[in-house]
Amino acid sequence: MEGLCYIFIFCTLVCSAAAAAVADLHWHPATATWYGSPEGDGSDGGACGYGSLVDVKPFRARVGAVSPVLFKGGEGCGACYKVRCLDRSICSRRAVTVIITDECPGGYCSNGRTHFDLSGAAFGRMAVAGGGGQLRNRGEIPVIYRRTPCKYPGKNIAFHVNEGSTDYWLSLLVEFEDGDGDVGSMHIREANSNEWLEMTHIWGANWCIIAGPLRGPFSVKLTTLSTGRTLSAREVIPRNWTPKATYTSRLNFNF
Structure with missing residues (x-):
C-alpha cells in the first residue's frame, strides 16, 4: 500500500489464559491449483483487502485463495495453513505455509469443496528440487493441509x-x-x-x-x-x- 505512515505508541496486550494459539496436528484432504505467473507471488489485492501487501515480505510468495468453506465470508482472512502434496514421484515431504488473502468462489472451489488456489511460487515449493515446473504442469493436485500459527518475525499488529x-x-x-x-x-x-x-x-x-x-x-x-x-x-x-x-x-x- 502506498503512503504508509507508521507510528509506535504504548499498547496493552491482554490474552485469555485458557486460550492457546491455533494449531492443528491432524492433516486433512483437499485439492490445490495455482494462479498468476509460474514463479509469481499471486495477484494484487484480493477479497481480503490486503492490497499490495501481498507483493512484499512477509506475504510475498506465500499467498493463497481458498474455497468458501475456509474463507468463511472473509473472517478466514489472515489465517495460515501448511499445505503438502502427496505424489512422492514429484513432491517433496516439505509443506508450504500460506496466508489466506483471497477467495476462489467458483470452479474447483465450488460445491463445498476444500480447495487452495496458490501463487505459482508457493505451489512450486511443494515439489522436489528442480521439479516446480513439472508440478505446475499437473494442474489440479490432491494435497493435505492443516492449520498452523501465523508468524511475522519483527512485525507488530x-x-x-x-x-x-x-x-x-x-x-x-x-x-x-x-x-x-x-x-x-x-x-x-x-x-x-x-x-x-x-x-x-x-x-x-x-x-x-x-x-x-x-x-x-x-x-x-x-x-x-x-x-x-x-x-x-x-x-x-x-x-x-x-x-x-x-x-x-x-x-x-x-x-
Whole structure:
C-alpha cells in the first residue's frame, strides 16, 4: 500500500489464559491449483483487502485463495495453513505455509469443496528440487493441509485506516497478526471514554463503525475468531489520523 505512515505508541496486550494459539496436528484432504505467473507471488489485492501487501515480505510468495468453506465470508482472512502434496514421484515431504488473502468462489472451489488456489511460487515449493515446473504442469493436485500459527518475525499488529474513512464512518484493516491470524470481532474506544464501541465486519478483513463524530485518539480491541484471544492497543490511532495511513502497535500475540 502506498503512503504508509507508521507510528509506535504504548499498547496493552491482554490474552485469555485458557486460550492457546491455533494449531492443528491432524492433516486433512483437499485439492490445490495455482494462479498468476509460474514463479509469481499471486495477484494484487484480493477479497481480503490486503492490497499490495501481498507483493512484499512477509506475504510475498506465500499467498493463497481458498474455497468458501475456509474463507468463511472473509473472517478466514489472515489465517495460515501448511499445505503438502502427496505424489512422492514429484513432491517433496516439505509443506508450504500460506496466508489466506483471497477467495476462489467458483470452479474447483465450488460445491463445498476444500480447495487452495496458490501463487505459482508457493505451489512450486511443494515439489522436489528442480521439479516446480513439472508440478505446475499437473494442474489440479490432491494435497493435505492443516492449520498452523501465523508468524511475522519483527512485525507488530498494525491497523490500516481504509480510504474514505471520516469522523462518522471509520473502517480498519488488521495486518500482521501472529498466532490465529483471523479476527472474530473488533471494538474501538474514543479518547476520554471507557466505552468500547463494536465495529461491524463489512468484507474480507475490513471492519467499520458508523457513529460520530468520532474523536481520536482511538484504542482498538480485537478478538480472534479461532480461539477468542483478545488484544487491546491503547491509543494506537492518533488524534490526527488520516485515511490510507497505517498505525502500528508495539506488541503482538504470544503463542
